[in-house]
Amino acid sequence: MSITLEQAEKLSEAAKAKAKAINVPMNIAIVDEGANLVSFHRMDNAWLGSVDISIKKAKTARFFDMNTGEIGKLSQPGGPLYNIEHSNGGLITFPGGVVLKDGSGKIIGAIGVSGGSVEQDHEVASAGAEVL
Amino acid sequence: MSITLEQAEKLSEAAKAKAKAINVPMNIAIVDEGANLVSFHRMDNAWLGSVDISIKKAKTARFFDMNTGEIGKLSQPGGPLYNIEHSNGGLITFPGGVVLKDGSGKIIGAIGVSGGSVEQDHEVASAGAEVL
Amino acid sequence: MSITLEQAEKLSEAAKAKAKAINVPMNIAIVDEGANLVSFHRMDNAWLGSVDISIKKAKTARFFDMNTGEIGKLSQPGGPLYNIEHSNGGLITFPGGVVLKDGSGKIIGAIGVSGGSVEQDHEVASAGAEVL
Amino acid sequence: MSITLEQAEKLSEAAKAKAKAINVPMNIAIVDEGANLVSFHRMDNAWLGSVDISIKKAKTARFFDMNTGEIGKLSQPGGPLYNIEHSNGGLITFPGGVVLKDGSGKIIGAIGVSGGSVEQDHEVASAGAEVL
Numbered sequence: 001m002s003i004t005l006e007q008a009e010k011l012s013e014a015a016k017a018k019a020k021a022i023n024v025p026m027n028i029a030i031v032d033e034g035a036n037l038v039s040f041h042r043m044d045n046a047w048l049g050s051v052d053i054s055i056k057k058a059k060t061a062r063f064f065d066m067n068t069g070e071i072g073k074l075s076q077p078g079g080p081l082y083n084i085e086h087s088n089g090g091l092i093t094f095p096g097g098v099v100l101k102d103g104s105g106k107i108i109g110a111i112g113v114s115g116g117s118v119e120q121d122h123e124v125a126s127a128g129a130e131v132l
Numbered sequence: 133m134s135i136t137l138e139q140a141e142k143l144s145e146a147a148k149a150k151a152k153a154i155n156v157p158m159n160i161a162i163v164d165e166g167a168n169l170v171s172f173h174r175m176d177n178a179w180l181g182s183v184d185i186s187i188k189k190a191k192t193a194r195f196f197d198m199n200t201g202e203i204g205k206l207s208q209p210g211g212p213l214y215n216i217e218h219s220n221g222g223l224i225t226f227p228g229g230v231v232l233k234d235g236s237g238k239i240i241g242a243i244g245v246s247g248g249s250v251e252q253d254h255e256v257a258s259a260g261a262e263v264l
Numbered sequence: 265m266s267i268t269l270e271q272a273e274k275l276s277e278a279a280k281a282k283a284k285a286i287n288v289p290m291n292i293a294i295v296d297e298g299a300n301l302v303s304f305h306r307m308d309n310a311w312l313g314s315v316d317i318s319i320k321k322a323k324t325a326r327f328f329d330m331n332t333g334e335i336g337k338l339s340q341p342g343g344p345l346y347n348i349e350h351s352n353g354g355l356i357t358f359p360g361g362v363v364l365k366d367g368s369g370k371i372i373g374a375i376g377v378s379g380g381s382v383e384q385d386h387e388v389a390s391a392g393a394e395v396l
Numbered sequence: 397m398s399i400t401l402e403q404a405e406k407l408s409e410a411a412k413a414k415a416k417a418i419n420v421p422m423n424i425a426i427v428d429e430g431a432n433l434v435s436f437h438r439m440d441n442a443w444l445g446s447v448d449i450s451i452k453k454a455k456t457a458r459f460f461d462m463n464t465g466e467i468g469k470l471s472q473p474g475g476p477l478y479n480i481e482h483s484n485g486g487l488i489t490f491p492g493g494v495v496l497k498d499g500s501g502k503i504i505g506a507i508g509v510s511g512g513s514v515e516q517d518h519e520v521a522s523a524g525a526e527v528l
Contacts, residue, residue: 004176005173005174005175005176006176009173034180036174036180036183037172037174037183038173038174039171039172039173039174040169040171040172041137041141041170041171042137042168042169042170042171043137044136044137044138047459047460047461048166048168048430048431048458048459049431049455049456049458049459049460049483049484049487050459050460051168051169052483052484052485053480053483053484056482056483072478072479075478075479076473076474076478077473083479085479085482086482090482090483091482092479092480092482092483093478093479094476094477094478094479094480095476117476118476118477164430165430166312166428166429166430166431166432167312167313167430167432168430168431192313194312194313195311195312195313195314196311196313196314197311209340209341210340212358212359212381212382213358213382214336214339214340214357214358215339215347215349215356215357215358216317216356216358218320218349218350218354218355218356219313219316219317219320219354219356220313220316220317221316223313268440269437269438269439269440270440273437298444300438300444300447301436301438301447302437302438303435303436303437303438304433304435304436305401305405305434305435306401306432306433306434306435307401308400308401308402312430312432315432315433
């Protein structure tokens with residue numbers, strides 16, 4: 001089973017609520033099991049450059065079934081995945097992309113958030129992911 | 133003024149309602165005055181290839197301030213805009229992209245729909261656009 | 265000798281004056297002998313999608329040392345240059361790109377205009393080219 | 397309100413004057429509120445590779461509403477935004493891109509300059525931005 005649009009909308013609502021609570025307008029993207037876009041929302045006045053980044057974070061998390069920040073630790077100079085960002089039309093490997101799991105632990109998609117600091121992005125993405 | 137996320141959500145709801153009424157799952161994208169993505173929704177089981185097409189339709193409509201089908205009439209072999217689709221990283225010029233105007237007639241964005249026949253795509257996009 | 269920025273500004277002024285005279289806001293791009301961008305102007309309210317088209321028209325004209333409309337006659341289905349638009353990161357082969365020649369007939373660059381009908385685009389580009 | 401072409405021309409003139417004063421030919425690009433190109437000027441003998449860089453600097457500054465050098469501090473190896481440059485079709489994150497604000501502090505676009513050292517690029521971009 002992949003994430004449905006109805007589920008994605010609930011996650012996005014939770015992420016938006018968290019973004020409002022911390023007062024940072026965010027871009028919120030959700031992809032399904034196949035890493036294909038399911039939903040996207042840009043809150044008013046959120047960074048324009050974060051449209052692409054939030055989508056790339058969601059895809060990157062699902063591409064490798066781990067949160068984006070984990071990949072970023074491995075892609076540094078001298079690291080085992082140095083410059084992996086050049087693949088797949090461009091990856092984003094800093095925090096803000098979080099894998100989405102159903103009740104049984106199966107990965108059914110990913111959420112990517114961009115618009116604030118990477119800590120804020122991760123916090124808002126996690127608030128969405130926790131709905132599942 | 134550009135379209136807000138709240139407005140985009142209302143338009144998307146109306147488009148989804150029309151898509152359900154005609155029983156065709158659709159991809160629905162909305163861009164703002166600057167042709168930047170504001171929202172995207174892929175209904176369950178909608179074509180994966182239509183993610184990109186719906187976004188390109190919305191952008192194309194705003195790029196030239198006319199519905200995509202109008203451009204397609206001009207871009208045929210022998211037509212004045214033959215192969216205009218090679219510009220801007222790829223345009224989609226068949227119906228399904230509709231400009232969004234506020235009450236005063238000012239263009240504030242565009243909606244792009246893909247997932248059915250071009251007639252159905254245009255019908256669903258128009259159902260969204262009429263909310264404004 | 266290649267076109268200078270000072271010359272390009274004079275051509276752009278002439279093109280803008282013609283665009284105002286026919287009341288169509290235009291995008292105006294000028295490239296040099298090496299097909300590299302020298303100047304670009306988007307008049308207020310000109311089509312956003314014509315930024316890229318005007319630049320591609322100028323490059324296309326200099327790439328083949330002929331006005332873009334001439335190439336478009338050859339790139340039609342069944343024609344000798346069918347779908348040449350796929351080369352060079354995307355060509356635009358309908359009218360609006362005009363080669364720029366110095367007094368001795370040597371090509372020193374090209375001007376590309378987009379924002380109206382192809383006839384209007386060509387008229388405005390020609391008004392710029394005639395300054396030389 | 398977004399920046400007008402008339403405003404962009406005044407900013408470009410100021411930037412060119414500064415470039416001449418420090419004797420470095422520059423590429424000068426200005427984008428509007430939607431990160432779409434408004435104007436571009438390449439001074440005679442300015443680097444060809446800086447055409448794209450100046451445009452990317454202007455877009456990058458508007459994409460994240462901060463000067464490009466600020467982003468570059470964060471995108472270094474080990475930094476929170478490492479390799480953000482892979483997004484949005486390529487960002488430039490060293491100095492030379494400066495946000496443009498109107499009298500009320502609202503961001504209405506950005507200017508990008510490339511052709512000299514990054515210090516010179518930033519100096520020339522700032523000379524343009526100060527006109528507003």
